[in-house]
Amino acid sequence: MEDSYTYSPDSFDLEIKWVGSCIFVVSIMYTFLISRLTIVPPTIPTMIAPPDPKRTLRLRSMHADLENRKRRIARTPFPLLDLPPELGLLILSHTAEWPETFANLALVSRKIQGMAYEACLPRMPIRLISEVHVQSFDKFLLCKPHLAAYVQHLWVTPLHEEYYPAAIRILKKCKRVVSLALNGRVLEEAVTSPHVGYRIRHKRCRKLTLLYTARDGWASLLSSEFPGQGSALQFMQQITHLRLVGDVVPAHLPLPSLRVFSYALNRNNLNLVHGERMLKDKESLPSLHSVVLVGERRAGVGGVRITKMKDSRVFVFEVPQARTELEMWCDNTLGKGFWQICAD
DSSP: OOOOOOOOHHHHHHHHHHHHHHHHHHHHHHHHHHHHHHOOOOOOOOOOOOOOHHHHHHHHHHHHHHHHHHHHHHHSOOOGGGSOHHHHHHHHHTTTTOHHHHHHHTTTOHHHHHHHHHHHTTTOEEEEOSHHHHHHHHHHHHHOGGGGGGOOEEEEOOSSGGGHHHHHHHHHHOTTOSEEEEEHHHHHHHHSOSSGGGSOOOSSOOEEEEESOOHHHHHHHSOOSSTTHHHHHHHHTTOSEEEEESSOOOSOOOOTTOOEEEEEOOTTTTTHHHHHHHHHOTTTOTTOOEEEEEEEOSSSSOOOEEEEOTTSSEEEEEEOTTOOHHHHHHHHHTTOSHHHHTTO
16 A cells, blocks of 8 residues: 655644754854954963063173273274284284385384294295385395395396396395296396306295297297306206296206296197197106196176186186286285286
């Protein structure tokens, strides 16, 4: 017997009411849950404690004391003379790169002047070019001959021949020169003079920069056939670093102690081959380790660029066009030039 369903309007209205009530209750619960999950609880403002008056006064007192100490230090001279002598000389030696600072130190007092001479002269690259420089340094060594023993780096290239005798006198007095730069004519006259007393006999010179030496001058420096030229060859054979400025590069250099050789880069005839050939000449140059060709960069911008040739110890050292030979020599004497960069 099948069940029968009898439609009643009252029961339908009751179901509609229950469904509406359920929907209303569910929506309220959903809204309540969402609000509880999304509402950020209000932050409770932190209470800033009032500053401690005693602590504030103590900090102000410490700051004022520190400022007073700074002012006293600024007004009080540096106690250089109270330091151990070795430490004082070490501090002063760092001024060797700045001639103006060195000159000011020499005016402080006799004690500081003597310390500055002892500390700075062995490291300072001394440059004598104009007639004023040559004559002034010549008189300086005449008045203080003992200071010539401190000079180790000397650039002397007088502009006129009338100052060559003064330049040679300076060379003769500075017997402990390690790094020397001069033109070929001055060196030729200094080491090949027929007068033995006029001839220099330096035994510590290892780094030599020669400016514009003629082929005849090289023949005099490297030959021992004539009187006086044996001492010239002896002087050249002690050189370990040789830099040539100019177009003349001798084809044969009997220099057994030479380790680094440098000459001008010529882009027209690609004179790299000459350096490679010298590296292979173990008979005349048994100690030669590196060849450095120095030239200007083609582009007008940029700093120093170093290129090492493949399978050889030939380096191309390109510098900006404004870089002078004197500046490069100073860098070498101070230990930051191509002598050091291209040695490894």
